[in-house]
Amino acid sequence: LRVAVLIPPRKTYTSEFRREDLNPISELVSEAFNLALKGEYWKAMTLNGLLHAAALSIDTKPIIEALRRGALAAGVSGTGPAVAAVTTADRVDDVRDVLAEYDGYVITSSVNNRRGGFGWP
Numbered sequence: 001l002r003v004a005v006l007i008p009p010r011k012t013y014t015s016e017f018r019r020e021d022l023n024p025i026s027e028l029v030s031e032a033f034n035l036a037l038k039g040e041y042w043k044a045m046t047l048n049g050l051l052h053a054a055a056l057s058i059d060t061k062p063i064i065e066a067l068r069r070g071a072l073a074a075g076v077s078g079t080g081p082a083v084a085a086v087t088t089a090d091r092v093d094d095v096r097d098v099l100a101e102y103d104g105y106v107i108t109s110s111v112n113n114r115r116g117g118f119g120w121p
Contacts, residue, residue, distance in 0.1 A: 046063070063075055096108050
């Protein structure tokens with residue numbers, strides 16, 4: 001698997017958004033969580049990402065376009081505005097190219113399940 005991440009020039013911080021902005025989507029976010037518990041990770045990521053993007057007034061077009069180009073899943077990363085898309089190696093160029101049409105820069109990477117950290121085995 002590969003991931004492409006669109007990193008817009010503007011930054012947002014968790015402290016900048018109001019938690020009450022997420023209240024209208026809380027039940028749907030719970031549904032996304034339940035999808036993940038059932039192993040439907042791509043659906044969960046996409047649903048969660050679209051919900052948060054809409055609630056936080058982040059453009060959903062990059063998410064939709066990444067899906068159109070073959071992403072398995074796409075959504076905002078955290079509270080945005082970055083958009084992450086998981087795809088296969090044979091579609092990563094298409095997904096990267098469509099994300100590059102938006103303001104910012106795109107990074108691509110392989111996916112791994114290793115524990116993150118500094119200097120840990």
